[in-house]
Amino acid sequence: MSSHFGQLFRISTYGESHGGGVGVVIDGCPPRIALSEDDIQKELDRRRPGQSALVTQRKESDKCRILSGVFEGQTLGTPIAVAVPNEDARSEAYAEMQTTFRPSHADFTYQAKYGVRAWPGGGRASARETVGRVAGGAVAKKVLGALFPKLEIVAYVKRIYQMEALIDPLIVTASEVESNPVRCPDAETAAEMATLIQSMRASGDSVGGVIECVVRHAPVGLGEPVFDKLEADLAKAMLSLPATKGFEIGSGFAGTLLTGSEHNDPFEMREGRVRTQTNRSGGVQGGISNGEIIFFRVAFKPTATIAQAQKTVTTTGEETELRARGRHDPCVLPRAVPMVEAMTALVLVDHALRQRGQNGDVAAQA
Amino acid sequence: MSSHFGQLFRISTYGESHGGGVGVVIDGCPPRIALSEDDIQKELDRRRPGQSALVTQRKESDKCRILSGVFEGQTLGTPIAVAVPNEDARSEAYAEMQTTFRPSHADFTYQAKYGVRAWPGGGRASARETVGRVAGGAVAKKVLGALFPKLEIVAYVKRIYQMEALIDPLIVTASEVESNPVRCPDAETAAEMATLIQSMRASGDSVGGVIECVVRHAPVGLGEPVFDKLEADLAKAMLSLPATKGFEIGSGFAGTLLTGSEHNDPFEMREGRVRTQTNRSGGVQGGISNGEIIFFRVAFKPTATIAQAQKTVTTTGEETELRARGRHDPCVLPRAVPMVEAMTALVLVDHALRQRGQNGDVAAQA
């Protein structure tokens, strides 16, 4: 189903940009995991509008409430419902959207598919739907922490437009990522990126870029042949995020410019474990994690909502011009970092539970 | 489940490289679709080993048999089982694989995950498993042909190693693709690619590259918000194929080097329909097909199996060297073209049935 994700740790999200609220129901969470609203709020705050001058100024406190599935600070094993009300939904700012299809948005396709759409703010196609993912991902992170105490998921802005940062995935930390509003742990490049984003807002334009994500200390054995390879589920997770256009793992597209003898990762023994000398595989071989660092990159297109005039058509088939007036992000990447982490956590925890279900205890393999 | 793909049109594949055979069970196929073993064989022959000098010389006729679900030349609506026996399974050529992990293969991860593995020929991780996908895809193509008579899926080799072909996705035809063993419709580049592949075989090395796939005349409305966006399901489908490292749709990674005003696709009216002037979206907006051409690219790494000596370790943790002796493809791309088409067809047909289930008749929208 279209708003469900995961097989054993399954989330079901709901909510439009304007309406009663957004949220998620998490089914299949293991019991006896410590969980509070703060654990979720912390991640939602990283995704929140208005968190810095670089992002949309829509005023949403995004305060979450856990309605079920947690008792006396612990998960029960039953569905965890997390609800976030919508607060600052100024539909009037979007009046033109009622009659005009915004270019490179989902207005036209939703209308064509369903014969109806919630035009204010983009409805279900708004990035506001990612509240449910991030809340679900926050719970997933808690479960992963309980199963694999050393596991770390760190995503960061690797490139914005033509500005590429220099970051070592082996050592980059979450606090470095959070040290600036761009969420690029290369401080110097981050400052230039911030300036670029501000200038884009000023000129009514937008930019995109690339987010890289690294998973350290994942156990061996996550991912399943044939269709549910770990990289396949990660690719789906990432391409399901708004504004994404590409995914690559390990050597990715650049790996096609090497020969096999250059590309293969030789095995060696290190500290009594089978390890690879290089890691062009990106931590996954045959669809299954091999104990090395998992890393991948996701391409985000420039924000479709821009203040410059654009050619488009109306819902009744007349050609017209549109100039966006709603509040929006001139660059989605800073707020997309927690989304990438959330989807990564959701993929990993689902595969961890599946691995345990079919093959027994997973902690032993970490 | 790991060997299942699709929600309404669901395939379940089975089979190892060496063993009783490989195959697929297709559940949920619409009834009254004309279907013969020839329809499936035609696609299997494009995937078959030994089809040209460029590919592995393993001798498999790959003759398929339909065991169920078809009666008097028509699908029944009940599961269609397609079986292909294994013929030329020379386990002795793989004897070293029993005790040695091949670099950048799945030997180690399968062993670690399951505590057991079918070492001859790579077992389930062998590209031989794709027989089931291609057979399922052949049936999917027949159903798509019945639902959308004009719909075309054409995949082709776009780049091998550093040789990139010039191909117009708007007009490239399947017969152009099939006109040479590389499956690159740019004949001149194809010839150079063939020479390169042969030289790689001679030197015991391998190469990878990029396959592009285009879908023309897809209806508006395929794909679902939020997680089952069309590009998300295509990404998963492609990254589940052996040897893939990346996926991008429309403008892809290169699209991140444009600003929003350069990247957006303006709408216009053309022949009474809403159309886009450019197609950086790649035919999908908000996760739903918009009636434009759908196109995407998939990165395939250089074949991991090479005849040169490589460092590796044994199953008992001793460091050693390995030199592959089994028959293999110095470049997987020519045989991967029908696999990419099959997975594309499987994604499209599943979404077509889901669209019809939730929203009514799909043919009207084509």
Add this chain to the structure above:
Amino acid sequence: MSSHFGQLFRISTYGESHGGGVGVVIDGCPPRIALSEDDIQKELDRRRPGQSALVTQRKESDKCRILSGVFEGQTLGTPIAVAVPNEDARSEAYAEMQTTFRPSHADFTYQAKYGVRAWPGGGRASARETVGRVAGGAVAKKVLGALFPKLEIVAYVKRIYQMEALIDPLIVTASEVESNPVRCPDAETAAEMATLIQSMRASGDSVGGVIECVVRHAPVGLGEPVFDKLEADLAKAMLSLPATKGFEIGSGFAGTLLTGSEHNDPFEMREGRVRTQTNRSGGVQGGISNGEIIFFRVAFKPTATIAQAQKTVTTTGEETELRARGRHDPCVLPRAVPMVEAMTALVLVDHALRQRGQNGDVAAQA
């Protein structure tokens, strides 16, 4: 997943007896169906505590709120979230439940399975979870009404303890069912049942019985071979309801006392359609609806919560006695009638969408 039901029209419910609330997310609902909170409230009021002197006197207004998926009175095709807060949750009345396992309740099994449980009010095992089912069923009924305008689902109390009502499933109406608080359309027997239930409350005991459900004007063709036969999915739906112990369709268990020549339903032509002369099949043949009336019966055990003293054990393994003090129903059947209808509607709408997805337009077959 345990709190998900349905494949195309899929509900995900959440909520414990005491906590933030209960609710449901409905994914896959067709768009452009008129839907209001009143449509849902109407069904919730039939399930509500305190609706009559016969049921539990817990004070819950059970006012629902639609948070998403509906815009300007119409479904959008996106997830519909319906939330109902908990109001009268007197945990203190259940203090003994913290340390004592109630006989024939889920306290022990939840504790054993999860190692934790929300002891107030039975947590997730409380019949309060059925709010989400009934809300989902209310939406399912609206969709069925749009697809098959003549389709009717009527459930009613057929037997309580040893009092069996005389009811003709061919003509019984919903308003007859609602004409008394027992929801038994045989008024005379209903009055006796009401007296019995009151006397059970007085003596601190409880009773069970049988609910019958009839579906009239269902189309031919709902249900799928092999595992998802219509009766199989109905059986699962019914046995998932709290306190159920049995299910039978058509001739049911009594049908085993006939020979084949007595039991078979001869076909005949009637008004140009293939019809059966008798209906021991209960409207389903080979797992697929045949256009006759669908009818089945569900056994509900006597309420486990009783005020009489019972032997039991504590969570620390000491034998003790328990006398229930929380508010409860001396007979669950009156409130279970809308639950049975809701689950029936959910099964039918899911199969209607699946039928349309695989086989094309369903309305034509009605």
Add this chain to the structure above:
Amino acid sequence: MSSHFGQLFRISTYGESHGGGVGVVIDGCPPRIALSEDDIQKELDRRRPGQSALVTQRKESDKCRILSGVFEGQTLGTPIAVAVPNEDARSEAYAEMQTTFRPSHADFTYQAKYGVRAWPGGGRASARETVGRVAGGAVAKKVLGALFPKLEIVAYVKRIYQMEALIDPLIVTASEVESNPVRCPDAETAAEMATLIQSMRASGDSVGGVIECVVRHAPVGLGEPVFDKLEADLAKAMLSLPATKGFEIGSGFAGTLLTGSEHNDPFEMREGRVRTQTNRSGGVQGGISNGEIIFFRVAFKPTATIAQAQKTVTTTGEETELRARGRHDPCVLPRAVPMVEAMTALVLVDHALRQRGQNGDVAAQA
């Protein structure tokens, strides 16, 4: 999907009565389970036609072949394909079925649903499809045996027509069940049942009855709230079997004739474990196994195929008479016993893996 069953241990079956064969693909089986074709054949032989004078005399050796997923006698964790060819498919014996709908069979509903059907032998609606279930169940039994060495599943004929056997579910053994062709462990009643079945064959009529199934030494904790309660999944499994009309667990329909104080199962401590004094719950409370014996009953209608003349209609809407000529069972129950066990094993193993996935090691709870 209609021919899939299970979530983690998932089977996908295929095959019609007449055609290339029948079989199953089992996905999600744990690795390193000893498995041979004999393990499966043993169960198939209990289901096989022609096994005694009481059943259909169709000549099918039903020899199975494992095509994948097993290597050197052990499961690999990858899909296990089991194939059984059709041998004695005399379509000519069924020629009338092409143009005439057999009463109380699936001929009419398949035709109406799909617009096409495999008329010889009933196609997919033939009990021949249960070969795949029984093969899958045989593998499930092996996995259960590895997880819970003491667990036993024993089904047996409890009643045929009006002849009810006296059997103690606490002690009945599989070898007692197999000691006569009726599969009724009460030898005296079994002999009378055999006589009755033979007389039914002689008179061209048929009979049905009730099969009871008991599971001993199941662990505590199998089954999930809310929809996937253990009894709900068992009910679905049983009602998916051909010819079934009812299911009841524990006290079942008869339990509705008791009051709550009579019906509740008091808890006590026994050998250091929480146990119930009575077992009206049938081993399941709140949808989760409680460590007591699980037992339930399934109603099978009299075989629809009878040799007496019956009124029916043709595919072109003319009224006619039909007298079955194909070989068939005058009573399905003896052959249905292994089917009931197979479906029970499939439900249990799926829940065991799900339990392990969400909640950790299951063996500890056994």
